[in-house]
Amino acid sequence: MRGPRVQLAAVVVVSMALPVTPALAEQPAGCTDASVQLTVEEQRLAKSVPQEILQRSGFDSVAPGFTKALCGADSYRQAQQLVVRHGQRLWQRAVDRAQGRGPEGGDLSRADDRPLYWARLGMTGALRQWQPRFELSDDRRTALLDRLERSSRGQDAIGFPGGKDKHLKRMLVTGFDPFTLDEDIRISNPSGANALALDGTVVRTKAGRVRIETAMFPVRWADFARGTVEQTLRPHLPKVDLFTTVSQGRPGRFDVERNNGAWRGTFPDNDNVSAPGTVPVSDPSTQPQWTTTTLPYQDIVSTPTGRFPVKDNTEVVEIPAGESEPVTRPDGPTEGSTAREGGGGDYLSNEIAYRATLLRDRLGLSIPGGHVHTPVLEFGSDNTDPATGKITDPEFLKNRQDIIDQVRSIIRVAAEH
Numbered sequence: 001m002r003g004p005r006v007q008l009a010a011v012v013v014v015s016m017a018l019p020v021t022p023a024l025a026e027q028p029a030g031c032t033d034a035s036v037q038l039t040v041e042e043q044r045l046a047k048s049v050p051q052e053i054l055q056r057s058g059f060d061s062v063a064p065g066f067t068k069a070l071c072g073a074d075s076y077r078q079a080q081q082l083v084v085r086h087g088q089r090l091w092q093r094a095v096d097r098a099q100g101r102g103p104e105g106g107d108l109s110r111a112d113d114r115p116l117y118w119a120r121l122g123m124t125g126a127l128r129q130w131q132p133r134f135e136l137s138d139d140r141r142t143a144l145l146d147r148l149e150r151s152s153r154g155q156d157a158i159g160f161p162g163g164k165d166k167h168l169k170r171m172l173v174t175g176f177d178p179f180t181l182d183e184d185i186r187i188s189n190p191s192g193a194n195a196l197a198l199d200g201t202v203v204r205t206k207a208g209r210v211r212i213e214t215a216m217f218p219v220r221w222a223d224f225a226r227g228t229v230e231q232t233l234r235p236h237l238p239k240v241d242l243f244t245t246v247s248q249g250r251p252g253r254f255d256v257e258r259n260n261g262a263w264r265g266t267f268p269d270n271d272n273v274s275a276p277g278t279v280p281v282s283d284p285s286t287q288p289q290w291t292t293t294t295l296p297y298q299d300i301v302s303t304p305t306g307r308f309p310v311k312d313n314t315e316v317v318e319i320p321a322g323e324s325e326p327v328t329r330p331d332g333p334t335e336g337s338t339a340r341e342g343g344g345g346d347y348l349s350n351e352i353a354y355r356a357t358l359l360r361d362r363l364g365l366s367i368p369g370g371h372v373h374t375p376v377l378e379f380g381s382d383n384t385d386p387a388t389g390k391i392t393d394p395e396f397l398k399n400r401q402d403i404i405d406q407v408r409s410i411i412r413v414a415a416e417h
Contacts, residue, residue, distance in 0.1 A: 031071040033131045040271045041181075041220075042125040049185045050118040052391055057097075057115035058105025062090055063122025070130050076140060079132065083144050087151025090119055095154070098196035109397055111404065113192035116216075117177050120152045149223075153216040154199060155232040160213060160239060167208040169415050172215075172236055172243040173198055174352065179219040179270055184386040188396075190377040190403040191246040192216055197404045203412055210241075210415045219348055221264065221275035227282070229355040237360060242368040242414055244295060245356050246407065247349035249373025254406065255313040256297040257371040259332050260354035261339030262289050265346030279351055281358065289339045290316075291357040293370025296417040303413045306406030308375050317341035344371055368414060374403050 044050060054060040066086045073079040094116035096102045108115065127145055150156050160170045175195030178187045195214035203210045215232055217223070237243065249255050262279045269275075281287055301312045314332045319325065321336030333339070344350040353371030360369050380395035 031067075031131055032126075032129050034129060036129045038125050038128060042121050042128070044181055044185060045118060045121045045125065047185060049391060050121075053108065053112075053114045054118050054122075056106040056108040056391075057112065058103070059093075059115035059119040062093075062119040063126055066123045067126045067130075070126060070132075073132060075134060076136065079136075079144060080147065083127070083148045084151045084156075086123065087148045088157060090116065090123070090152045091154045091157060095196050095199045098193070099199075099201070109392065109400075111193055111197060111397075111400055112188065112392075113175075113190075113196055114178060114188050114391075116152075116196070117192070120149075123148060123152065149218065150228075150232075153218075154195070155215045155228075158213045158215060158232075158236050160211060160236070169205075169208060169210045169241040170239060171210050171212050171411060171415065172233070172240045173212055173411070174245045174356075175214060175216050176247050176348070176352075177216065177219050177270065181270065182272070186379070186386060186389060186391050188377050188400065189248050190374045190400055191248055193377075193400055194246060194374070194404050194407045198408065198411075203408060203415070205412045205415045207416045210411065212411065217348075217352060219270040221269050221273055221348070222271075224348060224351055224355070225275070225280045229352055230282075230359055233356055233359055234363075237356075237363060237365060237367070237369075240367060242295070243356065243360075244369065244411070244414070245349075245352045245371045247344070247352070247371070247373060248376055249344070249349070251376045251378065252308065253375055254308050254310040254410070255343065255373040256293065256295060256300055256310065257343035257350075257353055257373060258293055258297065258312060258314045259316050259343050260291045260293075260350055260357055260371065261316060261318075261333075261342035261346065262287060262354060263339045263341065263346050264351060265341070267347050269348065279354055281355065288358070288361075289337065290333050290342070291354055291361065293353075293357065294360070294366075294368045295370040295372075295414055296368060297370070299417040300410055300413050305409035305413060307402050308406060310410065313343040313373075315343060317346075344373060349373065372407070372410060374407065375399075377403065 069082045073082060097110050124145060175191035176189050178189045195216050198212045199214040201212050264276050264279055266274045266276045297312045301310045315330050316333050317326050317328050317340040318333050318337035320334055326340040342350040344353055357369060377400055380393040383389045383393045
C-alpha cells in the first residue's frame with residue numbers, strides 16, 4: 001500500500017446513486033430507510049464482482065442474518081450486543097475458513113480475504129440505513145458502526161496466553177483491506193489474507209515457539225485520524241516480544257521499510273477521500289518527522305525466506321533543513337529534515353508503520369517492530385483485464401499462498417534474531 005510513486009493512480013469518482021444491495025433490500029418493511037446515503041465503499045457492494053465473491057464463499061448469508069437481528073432489536077443495549085456478536089462471528093468465521101476449519105462454503109479458495117471485506121460492507125450498510133423501533137441519535141449510530149468495525153476486524157479479539165513462558169514469544173501482526181477498487185474491483189490484499197491465515201497460530205523457531213495474533217485495518221484516512229491504530233495496539237504492545245504491520249507494496253518483492261515519515265500524500269482512500277498533510281497524532285508538539293524500524297532487517301534480508309527477494313528499503317523523500325523543495329534520499333533522512341515520504345511512500349501503509357513505531361517509542365518499549373511490504377498480489381497473465389477477467393485463477397492462488405508462506409518465514413527469522 002504504497003504512495004503514488006509506485007502505484008497506479010486511482011480514478012476519483014463518487015457515485016451519487018444510492019444502490020440498495022440485496023442484503024439491504026431484504027430488511028422488513030419499516031426497518032430500512034433507503035434514502036440514507038451509503039458510503040462510496042458501501043455502494044460498490046451492489047456490483048456483480050462483490051456479489052460473486054460473496055456467493056462463491058458462502059458469505060452472502062452474513063448481511064441478511066445481521067439485518068434480521070438488527071430489525072428485532074428493542075433497545076440500544078440490545079443493538080450493542082448483537083453488533084459485537086455478529087462482528088466477532090464474522091471475523092472468526094473468516095479466520096476459521098482461512099485456516100481450514102468449518103464447512104467449505106462455496107468453491108472460492110479458503111485463503112481469500114475478500115469475502116470478509118465485502119460481507120462487512122453489507123453489515124455496515126445495513127446498520128447505516130437501519131431504522132430502529134427506538135430513538136437512535138447520530139452519535140449512537142456512529143458508536144455502533146465503530147463497534148462493528150472493531151469486532152469484525154479482530155481488533156477486540158487479540159488475546160495472548162497469560163503466564164510466564166520463556167519459550168513462548170508473542171507477536172502482533174496487522175493487515176489491510178483491499179484498495180484501489182475503482183481500478184479493479186476484483187482486487188485482493190495479501191496482507192489481509194496473511195492476517196487471516198496467521199491469527200492465533202504458533203510458529204516454531206530455533207528460539208522457541210511464537211504465538212501470533214492479528215488484526216485488520218481499513219484503508220480510510222479518517223479512521224486513522226480518529227486513532228484506530230493506537231486504540232488497537234496500545235493495550236498489547238507492552239506485552240508482546242515483537243510486532244510488524246504488513247501491507248501490499250510493489251510487484252515482485254518484499255520490502256522491510258527502514259524509515260517512516262510523518263506525512264500523508266494525496267492518494268485517495270477507499271471512500272475516494274484525500275487528506276494530505278502532517279500525520280495527525282496526539283501531542284503534535286512532540287511529534288518526530290521520522291521513526292525507524294527495530295526489526296532485525298539485516299537478518300531478514302540476508303536469510304532465504306521464499307520465492308520473492310526481500311529488500312532493506314532505505315529510500316525516503318524529504319525537504320532538507322533550510323530548504324523548500326523535496327528531494328529523494330537513497331540512504332534515509334538527513335538531520336532536521338521534513339518528511340514527505342517514508343520508505344513505504346506517503347499512503348496508509350507508511351502511516352500505520354509511523355503510528356505503530358511512534359507508539360512503541362512513546363511507550364518506552366525496546367521491542368523489535370516495524371513494517372513489511374509484501375509483493376503485489378497479481379492475477380494470471382491471461383486474466384489481467386478487470387472488465388472481462390475472472391475473480392480468481394491458478395496463478396493468483398499460487399501467488400497468494402507463496403506470499404503468505406514467505407511472511408511466515410520472515411516472522412520466523414525475526415523471532416530467531
